[in-house]
Amino acid sequence: MDAVLEKVHDNDLELKVSRQNADDRPSRAEAEAAVRTLIRWAGDNPSREGLLDTPKRVAKAYEEFFAGYGQDPAEILAKTFEDVNGYDDMVVMRGIQVQSHCEHHMVPISGLAHVAYMPKDRVVGISKLARITETYAKRLQTQETMTAQIADAIETYLKPKGVAVVIDATHACMGCRGVRHPDVYTITRQFRGVFKDTTVEQKFWTLVRG
Numbered sequence: 001m002d003a004v005l006e007k008v009h010d011n012d013l014e015l016k017v018s019r020q021n022a023d024d025r026p027s028r029a030e031a032e033a034a035v036r037t038l039i040r041w042a043g044d045n046p047s048r049e050g051l052l053d054t055p056k057r058v059a060k061a062y063e064e065f066f067a068g069y070g071q072d073p074a075e076i077l078a079k080t081f082e083d084v085n086g087y088d089d090m091v092v093m094r095g096i097q098v099q100s101h102c103e104h105h106m107v108p109i110s111g112l113a114h115v116a117y118m119p120k121d122r123v124v125g126i127s128k129l130a131r132i133t134e135t136y137a138k139r140l141q142t143q144e145t146m147t148a149q150i151a152d153a154i155e156t157y158l159k160p161k162g163v164a165v166v167i168d169a170t171h172a173c174m175g176c177r178g179v180r181h182p183d184v185y186t187i188t189r190q191f192r193g194v195f196k197d198t199t200v201e202q203k204f205w206t207l208v209r210g
């Protein structure tokens with residue numbers, strides 16, 4: 001098994017194991033109790049009127065923020081189309097909104113992803129590139145891991161001639177706390193296969209910059 005395939009399988013395996021241990025998953029009531037504990041720890045009273053429904057709202061918000069744990073990249077990229085009249089150039093989706101959460105502080109990472117691939121015989125529905133990005137964004141992440149995971153999934157399940165993923169994002173953990181540099185953008189990139197060629201990479205950047 002090649003290294004990329006092995007990595008995707010390791011990630012999937014880790015997730016499958018955690019799904020198998022669904023019995024270990026705290027109940028909704030336990031999650032809400034944890035939020036009440038955090039409110040008390042912050043110094044407020046979870047029983048005051050304004051905070052009564054907050055644990056419920058936070059648990060609901062977490063279901064959205066972390067919906068990616070329940071999504072399967074293999075399933076998302078399973079359906080492909082061969083009939084593209086010989087189309088043989090890159091497909092670039094630029095400006096996919098990324099709303100993720102940093103695994104160190106559990107606060108937002110916000111930005112844009114640009115995802116491209118060079119098809120080999122088959123293409124995938126364009127919405128699936130955004131769905132794959134969402135799947136990995138809606139988990140606890142570092143920007144580097146998320147960038148590599150999106151590239152790994154496209155490489156593994158589509159088997160294109162190449163893939164490029166760039167994420168340009170701000171980290172709330174650097175803006176609203178800690179070092180407090182709110183307007184810093186971090187750029188991470190993965191260029192695989194034919195995108196390693198500088199001419200192809202340049203074409204990608206030209207298209208992304210519009």
Ligand SMILES: Nc1nc2c(ncn2[C@@H]2O[C@H](COP(=O)(O)OP(=O)(O)OP(=O)(O)O)[C@@H](O)[C@H]2O)c(=O)[nH]1
Pocket residue numbers: 102103104141142143144171173174178179
């Ligand atoms: N490489 C990388 N680092 C990240 C990402 N998100 C947050 N971080 C950094 O993770 C680091 C965690 O550092 P620690 O020293 O363990 O935590 P900390 O004391 O809260 O760090 P400060 O943010 O510097 O206050 C910080 O430097 C964050 O800026 C990411 O996506 N990638």
Ligand SMILES: [Zn+2]
Pocket residue numbers: 102103104105106107171173174
């Ligand atoms: Zn952080």
